[in-house]
Amino acid sequence: MRVDGHALIKALRQLPSQMQKSTLASGSRAGAKVLAERARALAPTDTGELRRQITVGTGRAKRGSARHAVYFKGERYRVAHLLEFGTAHQPAQPFIRPAIQQAAEEAIQAAALAVGKNFAKNAEKVAGAGGRAHVLRGLKADARSRAFRSRR
Numbered sequence: 001m002r003v004d005g006h007a008l009i010k011a012l013r014q015l016p017s018q019m020q021k022s023t024l025a026s027g028s029r030a031g032a033k034v035l036a037e038r039a040r041a042l043a044p045t046d047t048g049e050l051r052r053q054i055t056v057g058t059g060r061a062k063r064g065s066a067r068h069a070v071y072f073k074g075e076r077y078r079v080a081h082l083l084e085f086g087t088a089h090q091p092a093q094p095f096i097r098p099a100i101q102q103a104a105e106e107a108i109q110a111a112a113l114a115v116g117k118n119f120a121k122n123a124e125k126v127a128g129a130g131g132r133a134h135v136l137r138g139l140k141a142d143a144r145s146r147a148f149r150s151r152r
Helices: 005-012 017-042 074-085 097-127 137-146
Strands: 054-057 068-072
Touching: 005 017, 005 097, 017 054, 017 074, 017 097, 068 074, 074 097
Parallel strands: none
Antiparallel strands: 054 068
Protein backbone atom coordinates (compact mmCIF):
# COMPACT_ATOMS: atom_id res chain seq x y z
CA MET A 1 0.00 0.00 0.00
CA ARG A 2 1.27 3.45 -0.89
CA VAL A 3 0.21 6.54 1.03
CA ASP A 4 0.35 9.84 -0.83
CA GLY A 5 1.24 12.25 1.94
CA HIS A 6 0.40 15.44 0.02
CA ALA A 7 -3.10 14.25 -0.87
CA LEU A 8 -3.67 13.05 2.69
CA ILE A 9 -2.56 16.37 4.22
CA LYS A 10 -4.72 18.31 1.77
CA ALA A 11 -7.72 16.14 2.65
CA LEU A 12 -7.12 16.33 6.41
CA ARG A 13 -6.92 20.12 6.33
CA GLN A 14 -10.53 20.17 5.20
CA LEU A 15 -11.61 18.72 8.55
CA PRO A 16 -11.93 20.62 11.84
CA SER A 17 -8.77 20.44 13.97
CA GLN A 18 -10.17 17.98 16.54
CA MET A 19 -11.21 15.61 13.76
CA GLN A 20 -7.75 15.93 12.19
CA LYS A 21 -6.21 14.94 15.50
CA SER A 22 -8.53 11.97 16.05
CA THR A 23 -7.94 10.77 12.48
CA LEU A 24 -4.16 10.83 12.90
CA ALA A 25 -4.39 9.29 16.39
CA SER A 26 -6.40 6.34 15.05
CA GLY A 27 -3.62 5.56 12.57
CA SER A 28 -0.88 6.02 15.13
CA ARG A 29 -2.59 3.68 17.59
CA ALA A 30 -3.30 1.03 14.92
CA GLY A 31 0.34 0.94 13.84
CA ALA A 32 1.60 0.80 17.42
CA LYS A 33 -0.77 -2.08 18.21
CA VAL A 34 0.70 -4.14 15.38
CA LEU A 35 4.23 -3.52 16.68
CA ALA A 36 3.21 -4.36 20.27
CA GLU A 37 1.62 -7.64 19.18
CA ARG A 38 4.78 -8.64 17.33
CA ALA A 39 6.98 -7.63 20.29
CA ARG A 40 4.82 -9.80 22.58
CA ALA A 41 5.22 -12.73 20.22
CA LEU A 42 9.02 -12.37 20.18
CA ALA A 43 9.58 -11.50 23.85
CA PRO A 44 11.58 -13.97 25.96
CA THR A 45 9.24 -16.22 27.95
CA ASP A 46 10.98 -17.05 31.21
CA THR A 47 7.89 -16.26 33.29
CA GLY A 48 5.68 -14.60 30.65
CA GLU A 49 5.48 -11.45 32.75
CA LEU A 50 7.39 -9.38 30.18
CA ARG A 51 4.90 -10.28 27.44
CA ARG A 52 1.93 -9.30 29.59
CA GLN A 53 3.42 -5.89 30.32
CA ILE A 54 4.00 -4.76 26.73
CA THR A 55 1.34 -2.17 25.98
CA VAL A 56 0.46 0.79 23.76
CA GLY A 57 -0.05 4.29 25.12
CA THR A 58 -0.11 7.88 23.99
CA GLY A 59 3.06 9.88 23.83
CA ARG A 60 3.74 13.58 23.54
CA ALA A 61 3.04 14.83 20.07
CA LYS A 62 3.79 18.07 18.30
CA ARG A 63 0.87 20.19 17.24
CA GLY A 64 -0.92 18.70 14.27
CA SER A 65 0.42 15.20 14.81
CA ALA A 66 -0.26 12.10 16.88
CA ARG A 67 2.08 9.75 18.68
CA HIS A 68 1.55 6.39 20.29
CA ALA A 69 4.30 4.36 21.90
CA VAL A 70 4.92 0.73 22.72
CA TYR A 71 6.13 0.55 26.29
CA PHE A 72 6.31 -1.67 29.37
CA LYS A 73 3.90 -1.16 32.22
CA GLY A 74 4.81 -2.29 35.71
CA GLU A 75 8.25 -3.30 36.95
CA ARG A 76 9.48 -5.18 33.86
CA TYR A 77 10.56 -1.96 32.17
CA ARG A 78 13.65 -2.13 34.37
CA VAL A 79 14.92 -5.30 32.68
CA ALA A 80 13.57 -5.00 29.14
CA HIS A 81 16.59 -3.10 27.84
CA LEU A 82 18.93 -5.60 29.52
CA LEU A 83 17.23 -8.46 27.70
CA GLU A 84 17.19 -6.56 24.40
CA PHE A 85 20.87 -5.58 24.42
CA GLY A 86 22.39 -8.06 26.88
CA THR A 87 24.87 -7.43 29.67
CA ALA A 88 28.45 -8.38 30.38
CA HIS A 89 27.13 -11.61 31.92
CA GLN A 90 24.09 -12.37 29.76
CA PRO A 91 23.84 -12.49 25.98
CA ALA A 92 21.29 -10.28 24.22
CA GLN A 93 17.81 -11.65 23.55
CA PRO A 94 16.52 -9.00 21.12
CA PHE A 95 12.79 -8.81 20.61
CA ILE A 96 11.90 -5.13 20.11
CA ARG A 97 14.20 -4.42 17.17
CA PRO A 98 13.25 -7.64 15.34
CA ALA A 99 9.57 -6.87 15.98
CA ILE A 100 9.96 -3.48 14.33
CA GLN A 101 11.86 -4.94 11.38
CA GLN A 102 9.35 -7.75 10.85
CA ALA A 103 6.14 -5.77 11.33
CA ALA A 104 7.03 -2.35 9.89
CA GLU A 105 5.13 -2.76 6.61
CA GLU A 106 2.14 -4.33 8.37
CA ALA A 107 2.08 -1.45 10.88
CA ILE A 108 2.15 1.12 8.08
CA GLN A 109 -0.72 -0.63 6.31
CA ALA A 110 -2.75 -0.82 9.53
CA ALA A 111 -2.14 2.88 10.18
CA ALA A 112 -3.13 3.86 6.63
CA LEU A 113 -6.29 1.76 6.80
CA ALA A 114 -7.30 3.25 10.16
CA VAL A 115 -6.66 6.80 8.93
CA GLY A 116 -8.71 6.14 5.80
CA LYS A 117 -11.65 4.72 7.75
CA ASN A 118 -11.55 7.49 10.36
CA PHE A 119 -11.23 10.17 7.69
CA ALA A 120 -14.26 8.83 5.81
CA LYS A 121 -16.30 8.74 9.03
CA ASN A 122 -15.31 12.29 9.99
CA ALA A 123 -15.85 13.64 6.47
CA GLU A 124 -19.38 12.25 6.50
CA LYS A 125 -20.02 13.87 9.90
CA VAL A 126 -18.90 17.24 8.60
CA ALA A 127 -20.80 16.89 5.34
CA GLY A 128 -23.90 15.70 7.19
CA ALA A 129 -23.74 18.66 9.54
CA GLY A 130 -23.59 20.98 6.53
CA GLY A 131 -20.37 22.51 7.80
CA ARG A 132 -18.07 22.16 4.82
CA ALA A 133 -20.25 20.00 2.64
CA HIS A 134 -19.39 21.87 -0.55
CA VAL A 135 -15.69 21.09 -0.07
CA LEU A 136 -16.06 17.56 1.26
CA ARG A 137 -18.60 16.12 -1.20
CA GLY A 138 -16.01 14.84 -3.64
CA LEU A 139 -13.12 14.84 -1.19
CA LYS A 140 -13.86 11.49 0.44
CA ALA A 141 -13.76 9.60 -2.84
CA ASP A 142 -10.80 11.66 -4.04
CA ALA A 143 -8.84 10.98 -0.83
CA ARG A 144 -9.51 7.27 -1.03
CA SER A 145 -8.43 7.04 -4.63
CA ARG A 146 -5.33 9.23 -4.40
CA ALA A 147 -4.14 9.14 -0.79
CA PHE A 148 -4.50 5.38 -0.28
CA ARG A 149 -3.51 3.50 -3.40
CA SER A 150 -2.77 -0.17 -3.25
CA ARG A 151 0.40 -1.39 -4.98
CA ARG A 152 -0.99 -4.70 -6.16
